[in-house]
Every structure is written in C-alpha cells, then in structure tokens.
Amino acid sequence: MELRQLEYFMAVCEEMHFSRASEKLCTTQSNLSQQIKLLENELGVPLFDRMGKRIALTDAGKVLLDQSRHVFSHIAYARDAIAEMKDMQGGSITIGVLPGDADLLFNALLVQFHHTYPKLSLSVIETTKIIEQVAAGTIDIGVTTTPSPDERFTVVPLFHEEFALAVRSDHPLAEKGKVAFEQLRDMKMVMFPPDHQVRQLIGHYCLQAGFRLQPHIETTTLSSLLSLVEQGIGACVLPRLLLESLGKKEIAVVSLVNPTPSQDICIVYRSDKYVGFAARAFMDTLTRYIQAAKELTGV
Known part of the structure; x- marks a missing residue:
C-alpha cells in the first residue's frame, strides 16, 4: 500500500x-x-x-x-x-476571537507580541463560529467560551470572566458599589444585538430572572456602546475586566449581584494539529497578559 x-x-x-x-x-x-x-x-x-x-x-x-x-x-x-x-523563530498563526473581545485581549497584546517576536506573523479574526473554524483548520487557535467536551479539541482554561454594569459617571447608580441584577428590568439599556454572544449570555440570565431585556439601542461595535454610555443614553452590561482595563473616567463600573453574570474563557485548538512555535509563543503571551491585567485591575 x-x-x-x-x-x-x-x-x-x-x-x-x-x-x-x-x-x-x-x-x-x-x-x-x-x-x-x-x-x-x-x-x-x-x-x-x-x-x-x-x-x-x-x-x-x-x-x-x-x-x-x-x-x-x-x-x-x-x-x-x-x-x-x-526556523525556530519564524512562522505565522491565525487567531479567532469572539466579536468585541479583540478590544479586551488584543489591542495592547498585539504590540507586545510583535515587539517580543518580530519574525512571527499574526492574524486576528473576529467570528461567532470559532469552534467550527478551528475544526475546519481556517484558524489555528480560538479564544472563546469553554465548549462542551470534544476529543477533537484541546482546551486550555484562560480566565473566569464576570460582567458588570457600565453607567455614566453622574448616573444615580454610579456611587453604588453594586446593584441587583433584577434592576436591569426597568433600566434604559444599550446592548449588542441578539445574535452577539455577550447579549445571548445576558439574555439567558434575564430569562432566569423572569424578564426579557429590551435595549433602547443595539449596535455591533464596542466603541459605539461605550460612547452611548458616556453620553448618558443608557447603561450597558460588559465584561468587568474590559471596563476596568479601559479606565474611562466618564464611565462608572457597578457590580451586578444576585446573580453575577459570568462565563469561562479558554484557548482551544485541534488536538491532532502540531502546536508550533508561533502558537506556543502566542498562548504563553496571552496567558501572562491576562494575568497581568487581572492583577492591575484587581479583578
């Protein structure tokens, strides 16, 4: 044969x-x-x-x-x-991230990674179909919510992500350290559209609390949501680590409790695919970057 x-x-x-x-x-x-x-x-x-x-x-x-x-x-x-x-220091890698996560994970990280590994080529793609694209081989590594167990993939836990309420700094809730999740029912909200992963997560928590989220404005871009909050158009539920790392003076971060929306974020790649130098270097850099961000913000 x-x-x-x-x-x-x-x-x-x-x-x-x-x-x-x-x-x-x-x-x-x-x-x-x-x-x-x-x-x-x-x-x-x-x-x-x-x-x-x-x-x-x-x-x-x-x-x-x-x-x-x-x-x-x-x-x-x-x-x-x-x-x-x-060529131990060369190579290329394609990373898949959920829409909006690039703002949290990759703006400063890309610069840091390039300075450390100038010979490596890195491509970052925002997609809602990370697992499918990792399986197909169109992306090398995915940064996403922890998937169901599947022997085709290797999953590396990255961090536990909690969500908080972002309001304008002069909002009545800005001085409060926390607010019950149920209070979102009567608040004027601006959010990602229904097909966005974050919106679906928050929508799930809303249904468990007995109500549906009905935002006044929906937009696909994180920068637009932050701008709407800064202008006092509405409040928004976003990852706490993101809000704390941005450090915008015009936005106050209020904890959501009873319950606190959260999810586990991981790195995922195909188990049968060779993990080259570029992939190992990226995963190591990302892990250290997230740890440093958590220590800096106290999240």
Missing part, C-alpha cells in the same frame, strides 16, 4: 466521481482507476460500490477513509514539526 494510492483513494471519496477526482489529481482517469483497483486487490475487498456512473463507499471503504485521514494528519504533523526546526 502506497501513500499515493491512499491520496488517490481520498480524492475519489471527496469527489465521489472518478473523472473529477482524476482532474483534481492531474492524472488520467485510467491511471486513477488502476491505482484504486490495485488497492482493492491488495486489501482483498471492494472499496466502492459501482452503480453505473454513480459510486458509493462500501463498509471497508469507510474504514479505510477514516484511517487514511489519520495517516495524512500524522504526516502533516511531522512536516510542520520538521519545518519549524528549520
């Missing part, structure tokens, strides 16, 4: 069509068919059911496809590891 035969086999599985697979592989259809036939002869079982112009995987074919994916995954892992040995 040769790797090229497995490569041909996987191409046919992806296309489910010999002609299209041969075009993709830049080979002739007759050569492709011959290699698949040799593979079937060696294994002693048919890999495809041939039904006229249509084909379908047999049970044996499904087993081989699953194992072939593992084989090529290990080969890619080895290639990445060897390539890294050639």
Whole structure:
C-alpha cells in the first residue's frame, strides 16, 4: 500500500466521481482507476460500490477513509514539526476571537507580541463560529467560551470572566458599589444585538430572572456602546475586566449581584494539529497578559 494510492483513494471519496477526482489529481482517469483497483486487490475487498456512473463507499471503504485521514494528519504533523526546526523563530498563526473581545485581549497584546517576536506573523479574526473554524483548520487557535467536551479539541482554561454594569459617571447608580441584577428590568439599556454572544449570555440570565431585556439601542461595535454610555443614553452590561482595563473616567463600573453574570474563557485548538512555535509563543503571551491585567485591575 502506497501513500499515493491512499491520496488517490481520498480524492475519489471527496469527489465521489472518478473523472473529477482524476482532474483534481492531474492524472488520467485510467491511471486513477488502476491505482484504486490495485488497492482493492491488495486489501482483498471492494472499496466502492459501482452503480453505473454513480459510486458509493462500501463498509471497508469507510474504514479505510477514516484511517487514511489519520495517516495524512500524522504526516502533516511531522512536516510542520520538521519545518519549524528549520526556523525556530519564524512562522505565522491565525487567531479567532469572539466579536468585541479583540478590544479586551488584543489591542495592547498585539504590540507586545510583535515587539517580543518580530519574525512571527499574526492574524486576528473576529467570528461567532470559532469552534467550527478551528475544526475546519481556517484558524489555528480560538479564544472563546469553554465548549462542551470534544476529543477533537484541546482546551486550555484562560480566565473566569464576570460582567458588570457600565453607567455614566453622574448616573444615580454610579456611587453604588453594586446593584441587583433584577434592576436591569426597568433600566434604559444599550446592548449588542441578539445574535452577539455577550447579549445571548445576558439574555439567558434575564430569562432566569423572569424578564426579557429590551435595549433602547443595539449596535455591533464596542466603541459605539461605550460612547452611548458616556453620553448618558443608557447603561450597558460588559465584561468587568474590559471596563476596568479601559479606565474611562466618564464611565462608572457597578457590580451586578444576585446573580453575577459570568462565563469561562479558554484557548482551544485541534488536538491532532502540531502546536508550533508561533502558537506556543502566542498562548504563553496571552496567558501572562491576562494575568497581568487581572492583577492591575484587581479583578
């Protein structure tokens, strides 16, 4: 059994069509068919059911496809590891973050990371589909809420994120250290739209408290929300670490209690993917950055 035969086999599985697979592989259809036939002869079982112009995987074919994916995954892992040995300080990495989190995690961090690792290329993408994109390989590392257990992913706890109420500094609640979550029911609010992860989290807590949040203004950008709070248009529920680290004099941070909305934030990446120097450097820098921010703000 040769790797090229497995490569041909996987191409046919992806296309489910010999002609299209041969075009993709830049080979002739007759050569492709011959290699698949040799593979079937060696294994002693048919890999495809041939039904006229249509084909379908047999049970044996499904087993081989699953194992072939593992084989090529290990080969890619080895290639990445060897390539890294050639240039220990180089490389690139794509990070996925939830919309709005870049303002908390990455503005100052990007500058710090670049100064420490000037040869590394870093790309930050805001997305609501972090887990799906990590699985697909379109992003290398995700910074997101802790997902359900899944053997495909490695999860590294980052920090426990609590939410607080942001109000204008002259708001009646500004002098209070805390306010009951239930009081949001009657407050004039400005929030992210319903499809935003933060809005969904706060909406869940509202439903548990017996009411629905009905903001006067909704916007997708964090800067707009902060500006609306500064102008006294409404209050907003945002991560406490974010509000404390921004340190805006025009905005007072009031604790929400009974309950305090919170969530766990983690780093997630594919378990079968080689974690290169760039990824390790980023995760280490991010972990230290969050710890320093927590110590600075006392959160």
